[in-house]
Amino acid sequence: MSTYTLDELAQRFGLQSSGDPATAVHGVCGLKPGKPGHLGFLSNPKFRDELASTAASIVIVSPRDAPALKGAGLIAADPYLAYARIAALFDPDRDFEAGVHPSAVVDATATLGTGSFVGATAVVEAGAQIGEGAYIGAGCTVSRDAVIGAGTRLVARVWVGPRVTLGARCQVQAGAVLGSRGFGNARGPQGWEEVPQLGSLVVGDDVEIGANTCIDRGAIDDTVIENGVRLDNLIQIAHNCRIGEHTAIAACTGIAGSTRIGRRCMIGGAVGINGHIEIADDVIVLGRAMVTGSITTRGVYGSGLPLDDAREWRKTVARVRRLGRMEARLQALERHTRIPVGTQEDDKNV
Amino acid sequence: MSTYTLDELAQRFGLQSSGDPATAVHGVCGLKPGKPGHLGFLSNPKFRDELASTAASIVIVSPRDAPALKGAGLIAADPYLAYARIAALFDPDRDFEAGVHPSAVVDATATLGTGSFVGATAVVEAGAQIGEGAYIGAGCTVSRDAVIGAGTRLVARVWVGPRVTLGARCQVQAGAVLGSRGFGNARGPQGWEEVPQLGSLVVGDDVEIGANTCIDRGAIDDTVIENGVRLDNLIQIAHNCRIGEHTAIAACTGIAGSTRIGRRCMIGGAVGINGHIEIADDVIVLGRAMVTGSITTRGVYGSGLPLDDAREWRKTVARVRRLGRMEARLQALERHTRIPVGTQEDDKNV
Amino acid sequence: MSTYTLDELAQRFGLQSSGDPATAVHGVCGLKPGKPGHLGFLSNPKFRDELASTAASIVIVSPRDAPALKGAGLIAADPYLAYARIAALFDPDRDFEAGVHPSAVVDATATLGTGSFVGATAVVEAGAQIGEGAYIGAGCTVSRDAVIGAGTRLVARVWVGPRVTLGARCQVQAGAVLGSRGFGNARGPQGWEEVPQLGSLVVGDDVEIGANTCIDRGAIDDTVIENGVRLDNLIQIAHNCRIGEHTAIAACTGIAGSTRIGRRCMIGGAVGINGHIEIADDVIVLGRAMVTGSITTRGVYGSGLPLDDAREWRKTVARVRRLGRMEARLQALERHTRIPVGTQEDDKNV
Known part of the structure; x- marks a missing residue:
């Protein structure tokens, strides 16, 4: 002490x-x-x-x-x-003695930087490079030709896929899966066929990745997590995404494939973000929002409906379902009273 | 048989x-x-x-x-x-023979209770205490100075962080991460800086924790899961939360930091609960609700919108967006017909 | 190359x-x-x-x-x-040399098919059967009496529970938990009591299961994933579910217990599906929808509310809460103007 x-x-x-x-x-x-x-x-x-x-x-x-x-x-x-x-x-958990635990499995062609540590039952495969002072905790797997930057810490049981690279001073919590196969499937005559995912995952410097978070490798090009990004637990980032520098994302958020998120964004918890869209720099998305299209200007955005007493809430849901009827009643009243009315919305154009 | x-x-x-x-x-x-x-x-x-x-x-x-x-x-x-x-x-999976599998890595300073079991490739670090009749399944890690109560079962590949304590007769499913670093970050001049998470996690007796569920350790004080709590799979509980006795939480729910949930609550699946709030005893929250503020009285609460045909649903979404316009049309009619009207709501005051 | x-x-x-x-x-x-x-x-x-x-x-x-x-x-x-x-x-990651890594722990009563592979620190328990050409990656556990079909690939650190069976040519990504205890609890006089989960999990041929996805075993009968199903990352499938052939489910979706999903369905990301319901064949559910009841006819369904500017969104939420008041105002106008009105909805009947 x-x-x-x-x-x-x-x-x-x-x-x-x-x-x-x-x-x-x-x-x-x-x-x-x-x-x-x-x-x-x-x-x-x-x-x-x-x-x-x-x-x-x-x-x-x-x-x-x-x-x-x-x-x-x-x-x-x-x-x-x-x-x-x-x-x-x-912080009592920061220091460690360099070395390889006797139960670790380190391939002869892997390289271990000065002062690095490989913990009990960890696996470092052929061609992998562990940077100076890096910490590979108990039960981690660093797959073939993956690169772990200097001073990076994989807490425990992290899986780093083949050819994935992590920069310096990153921290990855237990159970994270970095560079898994993206969800690429093509319809064939007998059912789904696998689309090989031949890109990899590139993680910058000073990135934190939370427990049991999953980041898929790219289909052709790489998935990219830029410097200084902060990812909480149980996040899903699909293939080909790019997360901009210093963006922070809270737990349970999912991001579909090929989406690009700008720099310094703050994405709340349990947000769902569609694939193939772009989010500008400095965007804040409130928790549980659903992002279906690109966001082109900085600002604060949301779409979650907050809690209510369940009986009251059920009435609200029924009223939301009756909105078309309410609009028709409004229109009938306007016609009847002949008050001047602006453009009538047309549901067909929605 | x-x-x-x-x-x-x-x-x-x-x-x-x-x-x-x-x-x-x-x-x-x-x-x-x-x-x-x-x-x-x-x-x-x-x-x-x-x-x-x-x-x-x-x-x-x-x-x-x-x-x-x-x-x-x-x-x-x-x-x-x-x-x-x-x-x-x-149940054919309840009984086991006490002992330590030859492939397990148990530190000489760890203590193993009578009748306890440490499975293949499991790791028990320095100072850890395994209670009587506890079961540490294949691939689990019990980190430094962690305490596992009597009769507690870690099914497989569970990560128990440093100094985390679990009570007696708990059951933890595969892949759970107990006592991971909380998502504490401070903005520095160059980007996010890590806020050390120096608290731990205290889990009571008779608690069940589901597969790949994550519970973060506290920032300063401990995260606490009280006796008899039931947690399903893929749940996120952030740092400094306290979950009251006998509360049950269904899968995919996320709870942000420093929130306190009362006793005997039932929280549905995929619920999102904000940080720094309090939920009273005996509260029921329906699945997929978003809880943004404290709940001070027992009762049933919800906020999820149920499914509709997608075409119809898109019209509903457009109508919800037109609600301000509908209110203006209503007001125009009321003025025109001079019917007695109550207080007009004012959007500026929302 | x-x-x-x-x-x-x-x-x-x-x-x-x-x-x-x-x-x-x-x-x-x-x-x-x-x-x-x-x-x-x-x-x-x-x-x-x-x-x-x-x-x-x-x-x-x-x-x-x-x-x-x-x-x-x-x-x-x-x-x-x-x-x-x-x-x-x-694809450089497809080929492997058959054999058992010296650090793997394979029980003497397990059977290993011709051309199969068991990686570093993997565990194959008593009575387990590994099919021809199957790949059991680093850190996987194949529990007692589980069956892995020919050509199936468990990428790494997959947990396969006791008696679970996987068909041929499946692919399971890192961290998946197959056959965990379902969330079955009964209220006893002192709190929740565990309901033993004595069924298992049966996975068909050509199934893909994503990273950190969890599928629980059945309570009495088995949970079933039919041939050709595609599951993305971080999905939760509760006990006793049945997922029909060639159905694809995107990441972060949760399905509660005993629900049956038809064939060739496409379920979007972060969808929440209630327990004990049935979804017909060829149903498409859009991302983030909430499915509370059975869907009996094919079609496209949704319920997610898309993003808005947060200030505008807060006004919308307030207006949604005022819908009951809006309907009352409409009704007052209709009475006052005596225009012919259809059936008045009655909130009490909702």
Whole structure:
């Protein structure tokens, strides 16, 4: 268990401090109730009251909140970001000893970078390249001719398909499947026939991929995940997609084939995105939306219907189904009263 | 193959019986058509007619249906529950011989309870504790300092992260990922930065977790799954959630971070639940609903739109988009006819 | 790297050719821009212009498009299907050397067909039968008494449960879970009790199952996936379902228990299908639809609401909630103007 003083943290992270420089912490905590010997942060001003009562020994605050500190504090322009960096000091799962576990199966033609690790029962196939300081956790498979960049971490039981390449400093959670066969099928006289998927998957640097997320390899060209992308758990990305730099996608979202998503987008959870469309840079899609066509301008988009009492909801569904009838009744009234009416919509043109 | 007589079953499970006490069964069947030498049950009165024609040798019925028995029967207040308990006798996958498979990798500092089993290619890391009679199936990983309770069964290829604890008599299906890194990211000047996830995951007793379901560990405090929870396959539970006792959640549902779900709730399949909300005890959410805010009172809730013919559905979608126009037309009519009108809604206030 | 001439391809696949018979290709490419030494195809007439400019050395075209060929071509009634078959020649991952990897764990009572392969760290349990030429990839588990048909390929880390049977020439992607415990629970006095799932899973011939897809075994009888079915990634199929021949299901779809889907259906991505219903043959369900009841006639069905600008969408949601009020206003107008009105809907009857 590592311990750091206020002074040490201020110097290491280039932050101003306030309070006793010898105040020491050996872990992190929330502000409410907080824990002595631990470090917390205040990012959302809504929780400013907690500063007065927290038991945390050090709190990271913005310059605006600094006057409200009761004890020791670190002052950061972005307290959450400062917390993210400082908290890494207390992460017990980051360090590992380089080497290959005796139960791992590493092909003689694979290359292992300096300081890399291959865990218990992991498999590294012929021609695969493991970068410097990369971590291949227990039960992972790195298939033939795949490339794992320097400092990349496959937590456990990740499958990396043939010829897939991952950049540097990526992190892939347990159970992810990278470079699986895309869902390409052609109708033949006897039923579906397999369309060989001969492209691969290229993942950039600093990408995170969540647990049990699946990314298919391309049919002809490659599926591409650009630098800095963040993918949560249980996401499906189909063949030939391209996800732009620094885009973040929440859990349970599915993206059909050949779709391109721009840079710095934020896609909510359980969103469904159609194939063969394009989404511009800086688009935000709210959770559970259905994206059927291209989005050409940045902005916030949604389509989910929020919850209601089930009885009330059933009535609403029935009313939605009666909308055509309601429009006809409206039209009859307008005719009857002869009020001036704009263009009548025509369902045939929908 | 075990065989049991009507008399043996009645005594072992404390049930009344009807018919020849020597009637023997060696397996289970549905009532229609049923199979000789097998045991079935009648729970839903809708299927009472099947009692007359079934080939099942023994049928479990409620006292009300007992008079309609044609052959041997067991009488139980809750026939389905009685079936559940009796059927376990015929489950060929329950028993195992204790021991560690030679291909398993068990760290010298891990502790294995009496009667526990570690299967082929499973990995048990340093400091992990496996309870009495626990079953760690083929290809599972129990990471550093994780704790598996007595009688708990990890079917196969389950990943249990560092310091995760599971209570007694849990059952976890293949591919589940327990205690993965939560999706915590902070925006830095160069893009997303990782927020270390330093909490863990605490799972109570008698919990079932389905295949390829993912539960993230907490960011600071722990994610908690209370006693008796039932989780189906392909569910996502994000960091810092708490799922209350005996709540059951169907497949493909996703729950965002820091949400608390009450006790004895029933959440349908493919439901999406927002982060940072609370759901009361005894709430039922129908399949495919979207839950965006807290639910403070027990009841049944939904928001899914059921299927329609696609042409008709497209018209409905267009009409939904025209609702603002319909309201304006209504208002024009009301003004024109000068009928007394209540408050006009104002879209700006939505 | 294999190379084929136009003439060789024409003969091997029984196609007409056009252009220099010695034209050689060693891979595939898209038409735009295309690559010399590679083969492309033109299926969608929308892209006919690309024929003039492509750098592909050979293009597969329909008879109608043949006159527009600038270089060498193969003429096929269905260019995409012809491409699918020819492209298999260039797939580097198809061939394998038969044998059992030294790190695999194969029970002495399992049987391995001629020409079959068991990869690194794979587990084949007692009584399992591996068919001729079957491929059991790295980290797969074939449980007790399971049967894998001839020529079937389990790519990697697939879990096949006890007594599950797969037919011939199936392909299962990484992480799939076949024959997991169904979500059967009965309410007992202390909480949920497990209902043993004593059926199994029967998969026909020529079935494809995607990455991390889960199919549960039956409660009493078997879950059945018929011949030629195509399942994409991250699909959930609950206990006792039956999926008819040649039906294709896109990613992230969930199907609740005991539902039967007909033959040649096409189910879109992220669809939710209720339990205990029947879907007729040749039904098409559009992506993200919610199927709550049986579908008795072939046709195209949907229920998803497409995306809108979030501000506009929030107004739409509020208007949907006001539909009851709108109907009341309509009715008031109709009464006031005494225009003839059809039957008034009554919310109580919904």
